[in-house]
Amino acid sequence: MSASRGPADEVPAYYPGCSLDGLGKAYEVSCQWVLRRLGLSLDRIVDYNCCGATEVKNLSQEVSVVLPARNLALARGMGRHQVVAACNGCVYSLTRANDALSDEPTRGRINDHLTAGGSPRYDGGASVQHVLEFIHNRAGPERVRHSVKRPLAGLTVAPYYGCLYSRPKRYTGVGLTPGTDDPEHPEFLDELLTACGATVLTDYSAKTICCGGGHALSDLDVSVAFSASVMNEAKRAGADLVATICPLGQINIENNLDRIRQTYGTEAILPVAYFTQLMALALGASVKEARLKDNFSRPDLFLRGRGFP
Amino acid sequence: MPIVEPSLVEVQRTEKLALDGIDVSGDWNTFLRSRVHTDLDLKVLEWVQSQPQGETISRCWQCGTCTAGCCMHTDFGLEEFNPRYFIYLAQIGYDEELRKYVDTIWRCVSCNKCVERCPKGVKVEEVVHTIGTYLEVTGIAKESPADRFDRAYTENLLRRGVLDEAALFRTYERLEGRKTPTRELLRLGLSMLLSGRLHTGPLAHRARGWGRMKPVLTRLMTEDLRRRRDSATGPGAVASPGRRP
Ligand code: SF4
Ligand code: SF4
Numbered sequence: 430m431s432a433s434r435g436p437a438d439e440v441p442a443y444y445p446g447c448s449l450d451g452l453g454k455a456y457e458v459s460c461q462w463v464l465r466r467l468g469l470s471l472d473r474i475v476d477y478n479c480c481g482a483t484e485v486k487n488l489s490q491e492v493s494v495v496l497p498a499r500n501l502a503l504a505r506g507m508g509r510h511q512v513v514a515a516c517n518g519c520v521y522s523l524t525r526a527n528d529a530l531s532d533e534p535t536r537g538r539i540n541d542h543l544t545a546g547g548s549p550r551y552d553g554g555a556s557v558q559h560v561l562e563f564i565h566n567r568a569g570p571e572r573v574r575h576s577v578k579r580p581l582a583g584l585t586v587a588p589y590y591g592c593l594y595s596r597p598k599r600y601t602g603v604g605l606t607p608g609t610d611d612p613e614h615p616e617f618l619d620e621l622l623t624a625c626g627a628t629v630l631t632d633y634s635a636k637t638i639c640c641g642g643g644h645a646l647s648d649l650d651v652s653v654a655f656s657a658s659v660m661n662e663a664k665r666a667g668a669d670l671v672a673t674i675c676p677l678g679q680i681n682i683e684n685n686l687d688r689i690r691q692t693y694g695t696e697a698i699l700p701v702a703y704f705t706q707l708m709a710l711a712l713g714a715s716v717k718e719a720r721l722k723d724n725f726s727r728p729d730l731f732l733r734g735r736g737f738p
Numbered sequence: 739m740p741i742v743e744p745s746l747v748e749v750q751r752t753e754k755l756a757l758d759g760i761d762v763s764g765d766w767n768t769f770l771r772s773r774v775h776t777d778l779d780l781k782v783l784e785w786v787q788s789q790p791q792g793e794t795i796s797r798c799w800q801c802g803t804c805t806a807g808c809c810m811h812t813d814f815g816l817e818e819f820n821p822r823y824f825i826y827l828a829q830i831g832y833d834e835e836l837r838k839y840v841d842t843i844w845r846c847v848s849c850n851k852c853v854e855r856c857p858k859g860v861k862v863e864e865v866v867h868t869i870g871t872y873l874e875v876t877g878i879a880k881e882s883p884a885d886r887f888d889r890a891y892t893e894n895l896l897r898r899g900v901l902d903e904a905a906l907f908r909t910y911e912r913l914e915g916r917k918t919p920t921r922e923l924l925r926l927g928l929s930m931l932l933s934g935r936l937h938t939g940p941l942a943h944r945a946r947g948w949g950r951m952k953p954v955l956t957r958l959m960t961e962d963l964r965r966r967r968d969s970a971t972g973p974g975a976v977a978s979p980g981r982r983p
Pocket of ligand 1: 803804
């Protein structure tokens, strides 16, 4: 973990991770849309590799550190001190690698592996943040409020952060690094969506519960039960929509829709969208531009019904 | 340590008891059956401690904070999923009791709430996984669905450096003997393909320069897997070179 985030005006390196270039395309597209509209930019790490998420560490510690370290090395090679990722799992493994690499013998070994694999070395100094934190820190609710073209007025949104966004603090550096969100009761998303004109359920009880995505395929009972809780709790609190900040969460919840319908009934289903899709909408994108039709829970139908073009 | 395994707890329960017309039925006394352990073996503790993912186990002082908030224990309601207790059993080397949890311990969803909250800086989630790994490599537990997924995931990403999500889904379904109807797969696949979300097979992404990285990682993976098996099953626990001082 790092106590500094480098120069405040640096254009950070952007680590898309496999999801944003694959199933999470709507997240990627809407994210770029929002960044552009807010005058923010990120520089893509071109030859990035999968970060290993939470899976690889269960098999090999060495590999679970080399994978993210290669990406951090590429970012430093671009001259950057900051890395922005949009997936909670990526934030986890990248910050976990930074923690492991604060140990010198480990750093030496990992660098040997990197060199042998033709990658640049990594000697620390790349601080990792989630794209939500980046937007919140750089643009902030104030600039968002001024940039809104079509307020999300009348929409009640449940802000769903899930796991691994700012926890565990020993990896993400909460308390040591400026601009990090609270790991137990985060509020950055609440503030940004409020700035977009939505009614945000700050006390939403499922805000930071697990969606079961880690076991999306290997433990269906659990992933269905948790995905259902995310929507049920939102519904109970009066939400129209759930906003997510993680492709694994979004995809896991939506992948379970049929099973949730069978077990808990159709009433248990709510439309679920990436927070950047909702922000894009407020900043002037159309439902189509925000790729809301990509989502299996079909927020596009709901939002068109509410008069969004 | 004052903590005992649930199988030793005996509760004296009165089903129907009224005193002066007041219903006082319920649990009255809790007894602990006395026992003498002769089969404790600290090998499990030593092994977990020797793994970089498990080295923080000895910090645990059994406060129970992890279990109190654990989403499998509390939210999902799987009471026997108790990270504090798994750690306790490993700390005292009680394999015989630990083996009762082979179908439970792998279900940790890696939410990291426990790691966030542990007052002692135990990496609870990684420690729990390491205990599970011990059970698996020593043959006490069979490979779990989660282990199979981790393996399929890792093999998939090592191939090109970038995950092929669709291929991973297919591989894992095969490993579990499940089959999503072809019609459904085609329907999904087509909509994904048309919206540019399907990058599988020939369309899969690849990290440039992966050709050199791949053999290094494959070798590291093989070495790590062999080392952890040998050190758990061979004579005496061998410290892993990945261990931090
Ligand atoms: S929270 Fe930490 S110290 Fe407390 S029981 Fe769990 S692992 Fe042990
Ligand atoms: S990471 Fe695992 S052990 Fe820890 S709280 Fe979550 S489910 Fe429980």
